[in-house]
Amino acid sequence: MSNWYKAINQNTARILEQIKAHDFIKELMAGTLSKEIFNFYINQDAIYLSEYKKILAQIGVKCSDENDTQFFLNAATGIITVENALHQNFLNEKCIINEASVTCELYISYLSRMTHTKSLEEGLAAVLPCFTIYQQIGDYILANQTNKDNNPYQDWINTYGGEAFANSVKNAIEITNKYAIKSSPERIDKMNTAFEKASKLEWMFWDSAYNKESWKI
Numbered sequence: 717m718s719n720w721y722k723a724i725n726q727n728t729a730r731i732l733e734q735i736k737a738h739d740f741i742k743e744l745m746a747g748t749l750s751k752e753i754f755n756f757y758i759n760q761d762a763i764y765l766s767e768y769k770k771i772l773a774q775i776g777v778k779c780s781d782e783n784d785t786q787f788f789l790n791a792a793t794g795i796i797t798v799e800n801a802l803h804q805n806f807l808n809e810k811c812i813i814n815e816a817s818v819t820c821e822l823y824i825s826y827l828s829r830m831t832h833t834k835s836l837e838e839g840l841a842a843v844l845p846c847f848t849i850y851q852q853i854g855d856y857i858l859a860n861q862t863n864k865d866n867n868p869y870q871d872w873i874n875t876y877g878g879e880a881f882a883n884s885v886k887n888a889i890e891i892t893n894k895y896a897i898k899s900s901p902e903r904i905d906k907m908n909t910a911f912e913k914a915s916k917l918e919w920m921f922w923d924s925a926y927n928k929e930s931w932k933i
């Protein structure tokens with residue numbers, strides 16, 4: 717498998733198109749998304765990120781090349797600084813919910829299971845859509861929006877669109893491709909499944925925020 721990511725990105729293009737077509741993204745790009753929905757999203761994202769950084773650290777610990785370890789530990793630390801600042805800008809202190817939504821719980825639990833009980837390669841494939849989908853969505857919005865000067869969500873959009881973030885995504889892709897080259901076809905199948913599932917969970921995360929998902933009981 718010479719370029720695993722290129723192949724799986726093409727094979728999951730349908731999911732990315734569905735994310736672009738989701739009302740959450742359309743309204744975020746137009747700047748018309750309700751503050752209540754965005755707040756719900758940022759709140760759940762803060763819960764997601766506090767677990768995701770531990771997952772990245774765990775992936776880093778499992779890597780055999782120390783540069784790869786350093787990359788994932790840096791990415792984990794980056795979450796603490798950059799994303800916490802973003803959340804502080806947007807989160808309204810008064811309405812913070814501490815409970816993870818069903819989808820947030822599912823996504824975190826899935827990633828945790830993949831990193832703790834499966835191979836490093838599957839773990840890498842599972843955490844990658846978090847990087848690549850946000851970059852693709854950030855770039856897509858930046859390239860297609862006409863309201864950069866008056867979109868209330870511009871800070872969020874700028875965090876994920878553009879070059880600084882693209883470099884980090886490129887690194888994550890290169891590391892995962894490097895491990896994929898050495899993997900058996902059976903393991904590649906499992907990596908594909910993990911990448912596809914995590915990509916669907918990215919769609920579900922936005923969808924659950926748009927619907928302000930609550931526990932049924």
Ligand SMILES: Cc1ncc(C[n+]2csc(CCO)c2C)c(N)n1
Pocket residue numbers: 761764765768791792794795845846847848850918921
């Ligand atoms: C549900 C959800 N998925 C992905 C991201 C984006 N993201 C979070 S951590 C990280 C890597 C280091 O910056 C990236 C790209 C998010 N915020 N929320």
